[in-house]
Amino acid sequence: MSRPGPKIPPLSLADAQRAVLEGWARGRTTLQTLAQWSRIAPDTVRTWRRRFLDNGLDGLCDQA
DSSP states (O other), X not given: OOOOOOOOOOXXXXXXXXXXXXXXXXXXXXXXXXXXXXXXXXXHHXXXXXXXXXXXXXXXXXXX
């Protein structure tokens, strides 16, 4: 079980960001890393949420 970490603010997506993320989720050519989002650990989710909050969509791609 993961240990509790610091509170991360709720995500607020612009319509364009939501469209990109939904496209990635549906895409037939989605990168394997992005396709595995459904199988990642809670600590990884917190890391990706923080990267998104800090850098938007670019934060999800630059270190994927």
